[in-house]
Amino acid sequence: MDTLSALGVVQATLAASGFAARASAIVATVAALPASALQAVACFRLDDSGRSLLPVASWGAALQELPQIAMDDLQHPATYCLVQGRACMVSDALASVDGDLAGLAGLMKRSAALLAFPLRDRERERALGVLLLAGSANELRRVQASLEWRALLGVLQRLLAQAGTQDHLPSTSVRPSAPVLAEGAARRVEEGLIGTSVVARRLRADVLAAAESRLSVLITGETGAGKDHAAWLIHRSSPRGEKAFVPLNCAAMAPELIAAELFGAAKGAYTGADRARHGLVAAADGGTLFLDEIGDMPLPLQATLLRLLNGKRYRPLGEVEEKHSDFRLICATHQPLADMVRDGRFREDLYFRIRQLTLALPPLRERRADIPLLAAHAITCHNREHHTAVTGLSADARAALLKHPFPGNVRELLTLMQVACERARDAELIELGMLHGLLADPPGDATPPTHETSDHLPLTRACEAFERRVIAQRLRHFDGSRTRTAISLGIARRTLIYKCKRFGLEESP
Incomplete structure (x- = not known):
């Protein structure tokens, strides 16, 4: 592309006003460049919800026939390039038959390759859309490597950003803003959630969507x-x-201490408060407050948390004036909150407030294909931390891991691999024998021997059997801590000790 051609694109763009008009000018003039051998050009704009790319201009393909592209489809080159912040090329678009891409490739001539360029407003750090070129793979590689094209693309992005600002409604109108696609967010999610299964890919898309949102x-x-x-x-x-x-x-702390931990306290607010202390809500200002095991939060404190979420204002214990904290809330629980709401153990209004977005993590048994990759990651981390040289799993060890039910999910697998790496020491591979005792069923699951099935137990004994299982499971969850287990069960510690002795459960220190 020569200088005069580039100036022609810029001049045509400046002559148009509004995002769609400028996009149309860019598409038409790029397609008409003397040295261009493109088969089609299209421009997509990110909609106000940030969930879809909408076609706004095209050449070589009918605009009304171009598909809307969902932003949660990270396999699509248009979405991928925008999330990654760099150009993405598909050498044979027709070989990619994933949803919208197949239709897009069909419209853009047979045997066409696709090259997607992200359009971003660098000054405001927001996504604008995608410019999609179709042509021969060799032609698109030449365009991608062209320094002149990169410089022109930067100018065009600024012109589109200006048009996008002009397109905004007046400030008196309410209009949702597109979420900022943080640079490197997709890469962090890709590296942080290991796996190639369909479940893992869907989970990465859900995590990325949650990251881009402002909702709880x-x-x-x-x-x-x-x-x-x-x-x-x-x-x-x-x-x-x-x-x-x-x-x-929330399950690892006594109920009477959670409020002070969250909101802080003035000096002398309670016995032992010999100095003022800032709470976690203040520490999360500008960042994220994560409340794990939210289902264990006491009911009285749930009302206080609801008021905090509604106004982002709180009052430290012992103080008169309210303070403000701008935080985002993320909660987690393994308990069925909907059932707890129905039973009166969790506030319904708080439940709907904290579940503006929901993310359901699948158990490891539903993504068994990812077990070898997760195990390899654990081995790599162990080697890096302890300067060992374990290279992987033997075939027998790998097969044993794939058959194991992993009731403790990813945490169980990572812990198991740490122990196996210690046993391997200087060996290259983790052999099946090194997993001995690690893949057995966890203790405490079985109820005391009985000649009667649970279906025929008297009510009293059936209740006792159920209570024993719940206590045993909760003790394992808190690594044997009787104090934390008692808090999560809502009973006194001495009551828990009595029940452990009564049910024959091994006491933990």
Whole structure:
């Protein structure tokens, strides 16, 4: 592309007003460049919800026939390039038959390659849309490598950004703004959530969508599924990622201490408060507050939390004046909150307030194909931390892992691999024998031997059997801590000790 041709594109763009008009000018003049061998050009604009790319201008393909592209389809080159912030090329578009891409390739001539350029407003750090070129693979590689084209594209992005600002409605109107696609967010999610299964790919898309949103998120899933890691990843991939991530496990703290931990306290507010202290809500200002095991939060404190969420204002214990904190809330629980609402154990208004977005983490048994990759990641981390040289799993060890039910999910797998790496020491591979005892069923699951099935137990004994299982599971969840287990069950510690002795459960220190 020569200088005169580039000036022609800029002049045609400046002559138009509005995003769609300028996009049309760009498409038409790029397609008409003397040295161009393109088969089609199209421009897509990110809609106000940030969930779709809408066609606004085209050459070589009918605009009304171009598809709308969903932003959660990260396999599409248009979406991928915008999230990654760099150009993306598909050498044979017809070989990619994923949804909208197949239709797009069919419209853009047979045997065409596709080259997607992200359009971004660098000054305001917001996504604008995508410019899509179709032609021979060799021609598109030449365009992609052209320094002149890159410089021109930068100018065009600024012109479109100006048009996008002009297109905005007056400030008196209410209009949702498109979420900022943070640079590197997709890469962080890709690296932070390991796996190639369909479930893993869908989970990455859901995490990325949550990161780009400003709404409160409720993460659900079984114990050990990685709810705390998902919360951290949403935070780090969001526009608040450089600010503080402040976690609180509601089940690991006595109810009477949670309020002081959250809101802080003035000096002398309670016995032992020998100095003023800032709470976690203040620490999360500008960042993210993560409340793990939100289902264990006491009912009286749930009302206080609801008021905090509605106004982002709080009052430290012992103080008169309210303070403000701008934080985003992420909650997590393994408990069925909907059932707790129905039973009166969780406030309905708070439930709907914290679940503006929901993220359900799948158990590991639903993504078995990812087990070898997760195991390899655990081995790599162990080698890096302990300067060992374990290279992987033997075929027998790998097969054993794939058959194991993993009731403790990803946490169980990572812990298991740490132990196996210690056993391997200087060996190259983790052999099946090194997993001995690690893949057995966890203790405490079985009820005391009985000649009667649970279907025929008297009511009293059936209740006792159920209570024993719940206590055993909760003890394992809190690594044997009787104090934390008693708090989560809502009973006194001495009551828990009595029940452990009564049911024959091994006491933990």
